[in-house]
Amino acid sequence: MILTTDILRTWFRQFNTDYFGGELPMPRIVLSKARTRLGTMACKCTRRLLKRVYSDFVIRISTYYECTEREFQETLLHEMIHYYIMYKRIPDTSSHGKVFREIMHQFNSKYGWHITITSSMRGRKVADESGRSRRSAFLVLAVILNDGTCMLSVVSPKSARKLDVMAKGVKEIADYRWYMSSDPYFADYPVVRSLRARRVDKELYNEKTAAMQPLVLP
Template structure:
C-alpha cells in the first residue's frame, strides 16, 4: 500500500484510544527511507527538578520496502509501545525488555495483532520508487575474537577511523579487517558508529569475507 503521514495520524489516534487509554501525546510522525528497520521512535531526555523525563517524541515509518497495511499498522504499534514506556518514564530491562514484551503480548493475545520484537528485511521487496538498479554499498568490519568467535558489522563511513582505533585497542579482538560489499545480506544490519557487531558462524564469516572487496582505511 501507499503510506502517508495522514494515514499514520489516523491510525495513531485510533490505536491510542483503543489500546493506550488515549494517554499518549501525539508525536511528530514522519516517513523515512530507512533500510535496516521499518520503524523508529526517538525522543529527547531532559532533567526536570530531581528526575529525568522525555519529550520531543518522533515516530518514523520506513517506506523503503513494500508492506501490507497490517504490517505498517503493527510497525506503528511497536513504536507506540516504545512511546508509552518513554512517556511514562518506565524503567525496562532492555530496549525490548520485560515491560515492552508484556504490552506487546497483551496486544497480540487480546486484540489479534502479531507485533514482534524485530522484523527481517530479507522477505520484503523494495517499493517501486526504490528499484534495485544501484545496489547499496556497505562498509563492513570483520572481527575475529581471541576465543575464535566471528563477528560482522556495517559501519558508518564517517565513524570508520574511530571504530578502527577502538578495534586496535580492544584486547579481545585478535584480528579485524575492512571490506566493501554490495551483498543484500547486510541490508538488515544496523549501520553503527561505535564498536558493535553481530555474531555469525564461521561458515558465514568465511563465505562473506571471501566474496567482499578488501579495504585499507586511510587517514583523511
C-alpha cells in the same frame, strides 16, 4: 500500499483510544527511507535537578520496503509501545524488556496482532514508486476557514489564477496561501481544477506549510 503521515496519524488516534486509554499526545510522525528498520521511536532527554525529562517524541516509519496495511499498522503499534513506556516513565529491563514484551504479547493474544521484537529485512521487496506521481513539484493551495478548519489542495498550474480569484470571493475562507512543494505526501492528492481541498488537522497543516516554499502568483 502508499503510506502517508495523514494515514499514520489517523491510525495513531484510533490505536491511542483503543489500546492506550487516549493518554498519548500526538508525536511528530515522519516517513523515512530507512533500510535496516521498519520503524523507530526517539525523543529528547534532558535533566532537571535529579529527574530526567523526555520530550519531542518522534515516530519514524520506513516506506523503503513494500508492506501491507497490516504490517504498517503493526510497525506503528510497536513504536507506540515504546512511546507509551517512555512517556509514562515505566522502568523496563531493556529496550525490548519485560514490560515491552508483556504489552506486546497482550496485544497479540487479546487483539489478534502479530507484533514482533524485530523484523527481518532479508527477502523484502523494495517499494516500487513508479506508480507515484512523476512530478518533481506540486502546486499547493493551503486554506483556513473562518471556523478554523484547515485544508490542503494540489492544484493544476493552468487553473491556479482562476482558483485564486474564486478563493478571494468565498466568504467562508479566512486565509489562503500558495506554495510549491516536492513532498511525496502530496502524491496521492488529486490534481484539481476547481476549488476543492482535503481537510487536515491543524498540526499537519502547520507542519506542511512550514516546510513548503511560499509562492506569489504572477
